[in-house]
Amino acid sequence: MFERLKEDINSVFHRDPAARNFIDVLTNYPGMHAIWWHRISHPLYKRNWKWLARFVSNLARWLTGIEIHPGATIGRRFFIDHGMGVVIGETAEIGDDCTLYHGVTLGGTSWNAGKRHPTLGNGVVVGAGAKVLGPIYVGENAKVGSNSVVVKDVPEGATVVGIPGRVVTPKNKQANVDSAADEKRQAIAKKYGFDAYAVSEDNPDPVASHIGRILDHLHFMDGKVADLCREVKKMGGDVCDQEIPGLSIDDEEIVKAEKAAASDREKRHESFDPQI
Known part of the structure; x- marks a missing residue:
């Protein structure tokens, strides 16, 4: 448990130059706190103690301003920067080393049961205010620009901007440029x-x-x-x-x-x- 905690804090130092020291991150980063609360609520949800799991996640939302459904699956070294207004749905899946900024929504587009929220591959970065909606896949190391609305799959290593989101940097961009x-x-x-x-x-x-x-x-x-x-x-x-x-x-x-x-x-x- 302490090794995982240390890993989380080190990931903040790698991605936020404002982080000063261990105590600063431990006490003043609500994004980290929300993830730690989720590590309590998620096992409860998997054990079918759904009311208790939702109560814990609701308490976390009240304390941090970040709503993570206890059913969501989150990988290692996940970082939520600033965090206020982030919403992560029940069937969302987030890979390792992903980063979300404030105002991001990983939401659904249907009321039907089953997979209805996005899946983020490893190393994905989602900019402030972006909405990633539906059971789509965002490829590894892809980037979603600020305030974009993404409703289609994103290729690996691509950058998506706009409403609706469009790919502006394909994986093999400008392969012939070597100046x-x-x-x-x-x-x-x-x-x-x-x-x-x-x-x-x-x-x-x-x-x-x-x-x-x-x-x-x-x-x-x-x-x-x-x-x-x-x-x-x-x-x-x-x-x-x-x-x-x-x-x-x-x-x-x-x-x-x-x-x-x-x-x-x-x-x-x-x-x-x-x-x-």
Whole structure:
């Protein structure tokens, strides 16, 4: 039991940078508390003590704001971030290493008995406010974008966004792309992970798409300028002695930008006059 508890807490550290220490996660993460309550109610439900199981799950909902039916099946290292408003139905099945954000519903589309809720494969991430409905299967390592409504099966490794949900990143996306610029962008995406609030590299955001193309163009032009400089040096020129500065995404730069933005917000707040 204690080994499973330690595993749950470690999974929070892997997926939430706001987690500070063991005691912080143990006492201040309602998503973890809801899962632990479910580990009490689920065996009761399986032993046909259904009223007691529902009473325990209802108590957990009152304490955490998260409703997990005691009949639901949940795998290891499951993490519910923030958690308020999450609903998981009776016949839902969740694999290992899955993550749900607040406002997520794993619901049914029928009043008929039997399997009527979704099944999530291992490593699935469901963004804030998303609804996954019906006895569908969401493939391993798939991602569901914020506020999406998914009513059809999702392929393994795909990203789904929109209402109704549509696949925007197939499993074998862009198999013919192997440029250095694409590898850099993939590394950055892996570092910062899937954005559960629908601002991800996989989403069809035209602004983000154009910025990505501009960065690719700049990277290409840098390479051409470097080639040109080498040829000029061969002819005895010295116009390229100074190295061209590169473009990079640095954590320190991001922190500085966030601090500057926070300072700007504080100044605007201080100058705000409610009588205007």
